[in-house]
Amino acid sequence: MSVSAVQKVESEGFRWVEPEGSTSEHRIWLLSGSLDGSDPQALRQLLSHPKPPPGGSLTIDLAGLELIDTAGAALLVCLWRRGRSRGFDVRATGASEEVAAFLDMYRISGDLPEPPRLPGYIEGLGGSGYELMEATKDALFLAADVTIQAAADLIRPWRLRWAAIVQQCILIGSSALGIIALISFLVGLTLAFQAAFFMQQFGVAVYVAGLTSVSMVREMGPLITAIMVAGRSGSAITSEVATMKVNEEVDALRVMGIPFTEYVAVPKLLALILTLPLLTLMADVAGILGGWIVGTQYLGLAHETWLRGTLDALTPRDIVTSMIKSVTFAWGIGLIGLHYGLRVRGGAQEVGRATTASVVTSIFFIIVAAAAFSILFYVVIP
Amino acid sequence: MSTRPKRQPALVVRDLVVSYGDSVVLDGVDMTVPRGDVRVIIGGSGSGKTTLVRGILGLTDVAAGTVEVLGEDVSALDESERVRCMRRVGVMFQHAALLGSLTVAENVALPLLEHASYPPEIMREIVRMKLELVGLGDAVHRFPAELSGGMRKRAGIARAMALDPDILFCDEPSAGLDPVTSAELDALILNLKRLFDMTVVIVSHELASIDTVADSLVMLSGGRVIAEGSKAKVRASGLPEVDSFFERLSKGRAVSRTSAADLLLPSHHARKQESQ
Numbered sequence: 001m002s003v004s005a006v007q008k009v010e011s012e013g014f015r016w017v018e019p020e021g022s023t024s025e026h027r028i029w030l031l032s033g034s035l036d037g038s039d040p041q042a043l044r045q046l047l048s049h050p051k052p053p054p055g056g057s058l059t060i061d062l063a064g065l066e067l068i069d070t071a072g073a074a075l076l077v078c079l080w081r082r083g084r085s086r087g088f089d090v091r092a093t094g095a096s097e098e099v100a101a102f103l104d105m106y107r108i109s110g111d112l113p114e115p116p117r118l119p120g121y122i123e124g125l126g127g128s129g130y131e132l133m134e135a136t137k138d139a140l141f142l143a144a145d146v147t148i149q150a151a152a153d154l155i156r157p158w159r160l161r162w163a164a165i166v167q168q169c170i171l172i173g174s175s176a177l178g179i180i181a182l183i184s185f186l187v188g189l190t191l192a193f194q195a196a197f198f199m200q201q202f203g204v205a206v207y208v209a210g211l212t213s214v215s216m217v218r219e220m221g222p223l224i225t226a227i228m229v230a231g232r233s234g235s236a237i238t239s240e241v242a243t244m245k246v247n248e249e250v251d252a253l254r255v256m257g258i259p260f261t262e263y264v265a266v267p268k269l270l271a272l273i274l275t276l277p278l279l280t281l282m283a284d285v286a287g288i289l290g291g292w293i294v295g296t297q298y299l300g301l302a303h304e305t306w307l308r309g310t311l312d313a314l315t316p317r318d319i320v321t322s323m324i325k326s327v328t329f330a331w332g333i334g335l336i337g338l339h340y341g342l343r344v345r346g347g348a349q350e351v352g353r354a355t356t357a358s359v360v361t362s363i364f365f366i367i368v369a370a371a372a373f374s375i376l377f378y379v380v381i382p
Numbered sequence: 383m384s385t386r387p388k389r390q391p392a393l394v395v396r397d398l399v400v401s402y403g404d405s406v407v408l409d410g411v412d413m414t415v416p417r418g419d420v421r422v423i424i425g426g427s428g429s430g431k432t433t434l435v436r437g438i439l440g441l442t443d444v445a446a447g448t449v450e451v452l453g454e455d456v457s458a459l460d461e462s463e464r465v466r467c468m469r470r471v472g473v474m475f476q477h478a479a480l481l482g483s484l485t486v487a488e489n490v491a492l493p494l495l496e497h498a499s500y501p502p503e504i505m506r507e508i509v510r511m512k513l514e515l516v517g518l519g520d521a522v523h524r525f526p527a528e529l530s531g532g533m534r535k536r537a538g539i540a541r542a543m544a545l546d547p548d549i550l551f552c553d554e555p556s557a558g559l560d561p562v563t564s565a566e567l568d569a570l571i572l573n574l575k576r577l578f579d580m581t582v583v584i585v586s587h588e589l590a591s592i593d594t595v596a597d598s599l600v601m602l603s604g605g606r607v608i609a610e611g612s613k614a615k616v617r618a619s620g621l622p623e624v625d626s627f628f629e630r631l632s633k634g635r636a637v638s639r640t641s642a643a644d645l646l647l648p649s650h651h652a653r654k655q656e657s658q
């Protein structure tokens with residue numbers, strides 16, 4: 001069966017013709033013009049065009065080719081690999097001296113090693129009064145930049161680097177789970193003992209359930225979780241970004257035209273914002289469990305009484321409050337972490353200093369924000 | 383890839399001024415690099431060579447002056463235009479600046495993934511070809527921390543070359559390397575320049591390397607260009623700074639001089655027609 005002469009592709013500088021005499025067993029492709037990366041669509045078409053059956057042959061005539069780049073050379077190699085794996089012959093002929101020299105440079109002949117695996121994700125995968133002012137200005141710009149970028153990305157979620165976000169979430173979440181649960185449990189237990197001590201005197205021990213649960217959900221849960229995450233993940237973000245800055249990786253991204261905000265900052269911030277509320281919920285539950293043990297074992301309340309006391313006191317609003325707080329804390333931890341990382345100038349010793357400063361600032365921010373929230377939720381919009 | 387006429391300079395720097403606080407590091411630097419040239423920036427330590435490169439790339443704020451890269455005034459471009467222009471520029475940083483969380487192959491793939499929509503099969507092939515080219519075919523899945531200094535530099539070149547750039551900047555490519563590796567690196571740069579018709583701007587202290595690769599030199603001193611032009615012209619300038627620079631370094635020459643011709647691959651470049 002003969003394939004009649006057809007013009008296959010004609011893009012700006014590239015032409016691809018299958019001439020008379022080309023059959024489906026013995027195909028001939030005439031390539032001319034420039035075979036380069038400026039037209040990925042043409043490369044894709046050449047790759048997916050029907051190939052000869054096993055035992056057949058594909059002759060690629062390069063005589064008309066004036067220009068080739070690495071992408072074009074890679075295409076020829078890909079075709080050759082297909083031929084080898086499916087049992088047809090691939091030959092390139094007629095290359096001009098220049099094109100041949102170019103292909104020679106890449107030593108395209110003989111047996112080629114396998115190309116490297118690229119994980120599908122690979123992100124397809126940071127004084128004086130004047131200095132304080134500058135730092136604040138930088139921080140505000142960063143906050144605006146990263147927040148706007150994150151919001152813009154959330155509107156177009158397909159553009160987000162989900163693999164990186166999920167990986168960060170696991171990093172932040174999984175290792176912190178145990179310690180946060182334990183601490184919350186113990187704080188719940190302590191709160192309940194404290195409350196029980198006074199309430200028993202007034203004979204209203206049953207209120208211990210509500211007090212413990214509401215305190216855990218509204219105040220202690222978000223606070224404990226945020227402080228733990230600031231210490232573990234906020235510091236990790238700062239040291240990672242600071243190291244990238246010191247090693248000129250941030251500059252390298254910039255000259256490659258890859259925005260730092262989109263590539264590094266947004267995934268980390270979003271991962272925190274996704275993970276912290278979940279950790280907080282878990283901390284809430286662990287704290288309530290601590291209180292429950294005190295109530296049923298030490299105070300001798302019935303399980304049912306305890307459950308009723310908790311459910312009566314706890315409202316959906318408390319849980320919403322808990323979530324609003326933890327999202328705000330996450331946002332602050334992320335931005336403070338990034339800010340201190342990006343502010344690093346100089347050598348590796350700065351990384352440690354930045355990390356410490358980042359954690360201290362984060363914890364300060366969390367406590368100030370928690371106080372502000374208490375005023376907001378109890379006084380302004382009770 | 384480009385079809386612009388050959389005679390247009392690849393890089394024009396006019397009256398560039400950069401200062402850190404009160405200290406003026408570059409005080410009106412002018413420099414023109416023709417296309418296809420290998421230009422070496424020389425000068426004493428602290429004379430502002432790195433600062434000049436960073437200023438050209440927009441990594442350091444410049445107080446005054448203009449930079450034209452491939453005919454475009456980069457200071458006048460907005461962010462997205464700058465990204466498009468930078469796509470045609472490759473940079474090899476002094477310490478390679480590979481991303482530590484990615485393998486060598488992933489580092490090289492990064493610009494491809496970001497800027498080119500090639501089929502994955504072709505992308506992997508390009509990564510392999512670039513890494514073979516710099517002799518890192520066996521280290522593709524290693525992390526930067528697992529490489530030697532010279533290997534990191536070569537990986538940095540592979541990454542800078544990923545998109546077949548029109549201009550390549552290298553900050554001290556051979557500093558800290560042994561003479562053989564350093565000569566290999568020089569040969570690689572020359573080879574890439576010939577086959578890709580690339581313009582190369584190199585910061586270098588090493589006379590052996592300068593002798594091998596440079597088409598022309600520019601010497602910085604006191605924040606200004608004191609000599610610019612062909613190697614012979616600069617050396618014949620008779621300026622005391624130039625003389626002492628070459629005097630001091632010429633002692634090491636006999637040791638590290640390696641015949642570049644032995645290491646060179648075929649010297650025709652594939653884009654000859656483009657210029658006709």
Ligand SMILES: Nc1ncnc2c1ncn2[C@@H]1O[C@H](COP(=O)(O)OP(=O)(O)OP(=O)(O)O)[C@@H](O)[C@H]1O
Nearest residue numbers: 345402403407425426427428429430431432433434
């Ligand atoms: N970030 C910075 N802040 C303040 N001063 C700087 C900074 N970077 C460089 N300088 C100063 O600018 C001057 C030029 O530095 P630059 O790094 O450009 O020198 P160089 O010519 O590359 O030197 P070397 O050959 O040692 O690498 C030096 O005096 C240096 O102290």
Ligand SMILES: [Mg+2]
Nearest residue numbers: 431432433585
């Ligand atoms: Mg320098």
